[in-house]
Amino acid sequence: MDKLGFYPEQMQALDNMMWQPNGLIIVAGPTGSGKTTTLYSMMMKLASPEKKMMSVEDPVEYMLTGVNQVQVNKKAGLTFEAALRSFLRHDPDIIMREMARSLDPKATARLRAVLQFDFPDGRRHYRLSVDKGVC
Numbered sequence: 001m002d003k004l005g006f007y008p009e010q011m012q013a014l015d016n017m018m019w020q021p022n023g024l025i026i027v028a029g030p031t032g033s034g035k036t037t038t039l040y041s042m043m044m045k046l047a048s049p050e051k052k053m054m055s056v057e058d059p060v061e062y063m064l065t066g067v068n069q070v071q072v073n074k075k076a077g078l079t080f081e082a083a084l085r086s087f088l089r090h091d092p093d094i095i096m097r098e099m100a101r102s103l104d105p106k107a108t109a110r111l112r113a114v115l116q117f118d119f120p121d122g123r124r125h126y127r128l129s130v131d132k133g134v135c
Helices: 008-018 035-046 080-089 105-116
Strands: 053-057 067-071 094-097
Touching (some): 008 035, 035 053, 035 094
Parallel strands (some): 053 067
């Protein structure tokens, strides 16, 4: 990750956020700015046998060891939203969802609810954390 071109303060802030027990990190920027490279670098740094990591992508650009990667297939009904619903049944530690530009408003509301409230069985509690200062 040190080769991504972040300033030291930005790298420290990103590193601090990556290791939080819960939250949401959004990587945004123009085409070719390194969003996917940044996400893959973060996933590689966080990967461990103890973590259940999942990603939904269109397309899968790099194969990552230790990450269950799913490629969108709209013809088969495998959308970003369908993959996210399926992922949540598997109790993941980390989810990477690439390209959020076309997320259905209902799916956005469901994802927001999952991030903010307890599951009915009380297994997990998610909160939405927004941390300013990375970029």
